Amino acid sequence: MSALGLWLAYGVPWWLWAGLAGAAVLALARVLGVRVALAAAALAAVLLAYRRGAQAGWTDRQAKGERDAQAAVDQADAARRAAEHDADDPGRLRHSDGWRRD
Numbered sequence: 001m002s003a004l005g006l007w008l009a010y011g012v013p014w015w016l017w018a019g020l021a022g023a024a025v026l027a028l029a030r031v032l033g034v035r036v037a038l039a040a041a042a043l044a045a046v047l048l049a050y051r052r053g054a055q056a057g058w059t060d061r062q063a064k065g066e067r068d069a070q071a072a073v074d075q076a077d078a079a080r081r082a083a084e085h086d087a088d089d090p091g092r093l094r095h096s097d098g099w100r101r102d
Contacts, residue, residue, distance in 0.1 A: 014052040021048060 021044035029037035086092050 009051075010055055010058045014048060014055055017051055018044075018048050 021041075025037050025041045025044060028040050086095070
């Protein structure tokens, strides 16, 4: 999907799409009648529900990615602190760290 398509799908809030759909339904009601407007409103409601769910899923995925990245940074910091602690004690230099080097 292009950058413009992604921005339209996930960057524009669902309530803005709802406003545009409402204006389109009102225009259809005025031009083509109430039955056509009701059908368009039902279709718009389904599409807006899908769009809102997709945006919520996208937001959750971004939040999970940020949490996972922070967990990786925290794990690397802990490993670095442990390595510095081991390097500060000369008596531990010959202890095995669990990695085999031949």
